[in-house]
Structures are given as structure tokens and as C-alpha cells.
Amino acid sequence: MKNNDQSRVFDLTDYKRQDFSVCLGCKICASVCTVNDLSENTNPQDILQKLFLGKDIPADEPLVRYCTGCYRCTGACPWNIRIPEVIRALREELAIESPFEKAFKGSLSIWGRVYEPYVLLMAIPFLLKGGYMKHMTRWMEYMGIHLPHKVKRA
Numbered sequence: 001m002k003n004n005d006q007s008r009v010f011d012l013t014d015y016k017r018q019d020f021s022v023c024l025g026c027k028i029c030a031s032v033c034t035v036n037d038l039s040e041n042t043n044p045q046d047i048l049q050k051l052f053l054g055k056d057i058p059a060d061e062p063l064v065r066y067c068t069g070c071y072r073c074t075g076a077c078p079w080n081i082r083i084p085e086v087i088r089a090l091r092e093e094l095a096i097e098s099p100f101e102k103a104f105k106g107s108l109s110i111w112g113r114v115y116e117p118y119v120l121l122m123a124i125p126f127l128l129k130g131g132y133m134k135h136m137t138r139w140m141e142y143m144g145i146h147l148p149h150k151v152k153r154a
């Protein structure tokens, strides 16, 4: 994305370029990022820094492609920066739709709400292709789906 296109990102998110100057560079966002659990080695702070400095953000940046919109970064950030909204605006600008986003939209159009098992089902081809199924147990914990386990009696 060229610098002069970034105005759309600020329009869509209601952030101004200078708002990102508060970012402390602490990388707490990176430490909790769901995409990093897929071993993609991403750093949300890097995207904010590039926007702040007006640097190009490539369309193949893993976070732009795979951000799940889980808001873990926002919850952990000392400034509660709405990183997934920034990433959604970047996708809008770059006309990119992640497999998860497609699945979310499909679920909304059918049930009017996000139905997690459907999202998971629709994402399976992508997960298989990328070799991400090994992380399934952890994702189920994120989604609040817990496998039955034996209760130890006293």
C-alpha cells in the first residue's frame, strides 16, 4: 500500500496518524497475538509504526492476511489501540478477505450471528493446507469449547 492510500485507513478507523505516537513499542500485542500461535511471527506494533511513519504495508503481510479479529491485542495494549479495526481497514483498502472473515460473513448471512462451529468448519481447508490443525486444542480453548475431562473425586 502506498503512503497516499493510507488516508482511507484513518478515515475508516477514526484514528489520526499521530494517534499511534502513543504506542510504547512494548510488543505486548505481539506476545498475545493469535496469529503468532500459528508460528507466523507477526508484530501488530510494526503495522502501527509503519502507518505512523507513512511507510508502505505489503499486501502479503501475514497479519493483514490472517488476523482473526480476536481483540486480544487491544485487551492487552496499555492504550487499548483497536488494532483489528486498523487491520480490517487495511484489508478493505487492499481488497483482501481472510478465510476467517469469509467464514464470519457466511455465518452472519445464514444465522444473523457468528456461529463458531460453522466458522471452524469453513476454515478447515485453509487450516489443513497451512498445517495449522496441530493448534486446534488451543483454539478450542479460545472459543470456550472444552473437551470433556474426567473429574477427580476426593
Ligand code: SF4
Pocket (backbone or CB within 6 Å): 029, 032, 033, 034, 035, 044, 063, 066, 067, 068, 069, 070, 071, 072, 073, 074, 083, 084
Ligand atoms: S485481533 Fe488480530 S492482531 Fe490482534 S491479537 Fe487477534 S489476531 Fe493478533
Ligand code: SF4
Pocket (backbone or CB within 6 Å): 022, 023, 024, 025, 026, 027, 028, 029, 030, 044, 045, 048, 076, 077, 078, 079, 080, 081
Ligand atoms: S501493546 Fe499497544 S503500546 Fe504496546 S507495542 Fe502493542 S500497540 Fe504499542
